[in-house]
Amino acid sequence: xxxxxxLIVDDEVQIRKMxxxxxxxxxxxxxxxxxxxxxxIRAANHPPxxxxxxxxLPDENGHIVLQKxxxxxxKPIIILSAHSSEEDIVKALDNGANDYLVxxxxxxxxxxxxxxxxxxxSQEDENPILIFGDLTIDLxxxxxxxxxxxxxxxxxxYTLFCLLCKNEGKVLTHHYLLKQIWxxxxxxxxQYLRVFIAQLRKKLEDDPNHPTHIITESGxxxxxx
Amino acid sequence: xxxxxxLIVDDEVQIRKMxxxxxxxxxxxxxxxxxxxxxxIRAANHPPxxxxxxxxLPDENGHIVLQKxxxxxxKPIIILSAHSSEEDIVKALDNGANDYLVxxxxxxxxxxxxxxxxxxxSQEDENPILIFGDLTIDLxxxxxxxxxxxxxxxxxxYTLFCLLCKNEGKVLTHHYLLKQIWxxxxxxxxQYLRVFIAQLRKKLEDDPNHPTHIITESGxxxxxx
DNA sequence: GGCTTGTATAAAGATTTTGTAAAGAAACTT
DNA sequence: AAGTTTCTTTACAAAATCTTTATACAAGCC
Numbered sequence: 001x002x003x004x005x006x007l008i009v010d011d012e013v014q015i016r017k018m019x020x021x022x023x024x025x026x027x028x029x030x031x032x033x034x035x036x037x038x039x040x041i042r043a044a045n046h047p048p049x050x051x052x053x054x055x056x057l058p059d060e061n062g063h064i065v066l067q068k069x070x071x072x073x074x075k076p077i078i079i080l081s082a083h084s085s086e087e088d089i090v091k092a093l094d095n096g097a098n099d100y101l102v103x104x105x106x107x108x109x110x111x112x113x114x115x116x117x118x119x120x121x122s123q124e125d126e127n128p129i130l131i132f133g134d135l136t137i138d139l140x141x142x143x144x145x146x147x148x149x150x151x152x153x154x155x156x157x158y159t160l161f162c163l164l165c166k167n168e169g170k171v172l173t174h175h176y177l178l179k180q181i182w183x184x185x186x187x188x189x190x191q192y193l194r195v196f197i198a199q200l201r202k203k204l205e206d207d208p209n210h211p212t213h214i215i216t217e218s219g220x221x222x223x224x225x
Numbered sequence: 226x227x228x229x230x231x232l233i234v235d236d237e238v239q240i241r242k243m244x245x246x247x248x249x250x251x252x253x254x255x256x257x258x259x260x261x262x263x264x265x266i267r268a269a270n271h272p273p274x275x276x277x278x279x280x281x282l283p284d285e286n287g288h289i290v291l292q293k294x295x296x297x298x299x300k301p302i303i304i305l306s307a308h309s310s311e312e313d314i315v316k317a318l319d320n321g322a323n324d325y326l327v328x329x330x331x332x333x334x335x336x337x338x339x340x341x342x343x344x345x346x347s348q349e350d351e352n353p354i355l356i357f358g359d360l361t362i363d364l365x366x367x368x369x370x371x372x373x374x375x376x377x378x379x380x381x382x383y384t385l386f387c388l389l390c391k392n393e394g395k396v397l398t399h400h401y402l403l404k405q406i407w408x409x410x411x412x413x414x415x416q417y418l419r420v421f422i423a424q425l426r427k428k429l430e431d432d433p434n435h436p437t438h439i440i441t442e443s444g445x446x447x448x449x450x
Numbered sequence: 451g452g453c454t455t456g457t458a459t460a461a462a463g464a465t466t467t468t469g470t471a472a473a474g475a476a477a478c479t480t
Numbered sequence: 481a482a483g484t485t486t487c488t489t490t491a492c493a494a495a496a497t498c499t500t501t502a503t504a505c506a507a508g509c510c
Contacts, residue, residue, distance in 0.1 A: 089337060109315060121345065170248075191468095219381075223367075419457065423458060434458095
């Protein structure tokens with residue numbers, strides 16, 4: 001068993017099916033998403049080793065999805081697209097795509113290109129466990145520990161914490177966090193954030209009243225250090 | 226100047242010329258080889274950051290050249306080939322090529338693919354940091370430091386400081402600053418500015434009474450140096 | 451000097467933003 | 481269907497930030 005997980009993002013069920021079968025018969029683990037929102041949530045909750053991203057999604061422009069993913073997702077992304085214009089290709093590659101295949105593509109070539117990008121990304125042997133002082137976060141198994149003790153986080157708490165961790169040191173605006181976690185229509189619901197930040201602090205900080213990891217940037221957002 | 230060196234391996238002189246011009250005009254350094262033997266010697270003597278390899282060389286099969294190179298050469302190799310058969314593509318990718326472009330290819334796409342593979346091989350994600358003496362400002366992370374120490378700025382202070390930094394040396398008028406930060410209806414509230422300039426000086430200057438960075442231009446505005 | 455104009459700083463007051471608890475709603479479990 | 485967990489919403493307290501006021505200083509000019 002390969003145990004390498006690939007996330008397929010495509011709105012056409014036939015293509016997902018075809019890809020799933022192809023990949024599974026080559027010993028990859030597969031997860032699927034049929035739209036942009038689902039793709040981002042899946043990628044954040046359970047980051048795959050590679051993402052196959054169709055640019056023609058129903059709910060959002062594929063280039064935007066790519067940009068959003070690349071804000072934190074560092075593993076390979078291969079674009080599968082019906083568009084073969086140079087403009088699209090250059091834009092996607094410059095937005096951080098590792099490869100770009102035009103549909104319809106040849107299965108053997110796709111598999112070879114997958115092997116290629118996985119090879120060049122795995123040589124950096126990325127440790128899926130991030131360590132911040134006494135806090136560790138194992139992205140692969142979705143486990144957060146504080147001084148070896150496992151901390152139980154709800155799905156939303158974990159997504160929020162992941163985002164903060166992956167952007168260590170950077171300020172993430174309320175706007176951005178709300179959009180990433182709850183979706184674009186929630187960008188004014190800052191109260192949600194406060195509640196969940198408070199919950200994270202209660203679970204993760206030594207002294208929740210004087211947080212040392214999750215820092216408030218008043219008027220702007222939050223920062224993780 | 227980019228100073229990234231690329232080795233072009235192709236037996237056709239016109240293609241080498243064309244590639245050389247394209248790459249040089251995009252700030253890459255270029256070296257050339259016209260056959261397999263030369264290619265391997267050049268790569269060994271002076272390893273480039275990337276190799277563009279034509280598979281149709283006169284003295285040896287391109288796939289063999291690729292294999293030989295990959296025995297020790299770990300940086301990106303992009304194949305340029307007239308053959309578009311799946312067999313060739315898969316074989317090249319599995320032999321360690323990072324990408325495979327079929328001739329004739331589009332220049333913009335080639336450049337984008339070069340950027341892509343260079344990016345994923347060099348993976349230094351440096352965020353731009355502006356440095357002014359002992360003051361540094363990290364725009365991506367929204368962090369200002371004075372002698373390595375993080376200085377906590379409020380939202381408005383930071384916006385003001387950014388404006389000054391981004392216009393280093395220039396005088397920014399009261400009018401302009403007020404308009405940018407508080408909006409057009411505040412252009413007469415110069416007192417606001419004085420308060421915030423004073424606060425910035427208190428936090429950032431060695432001696433706030435004798436500022437060396439944030440300079441008053443009496444009657445006009447402020448200047449940052 | 452006395453006057454005016456522009457600037458600097460501290461501190462009080464007002465406002466905005468953030469933190470916390472807790473209740474109600476919704477979604478899952480068993 | 482009852483119980484549990486998680487999410488959403490409300491209300492209020494606490495903290496941080498912004499605005500305003502008061503006062504002082506410095507430079508230029510009559």
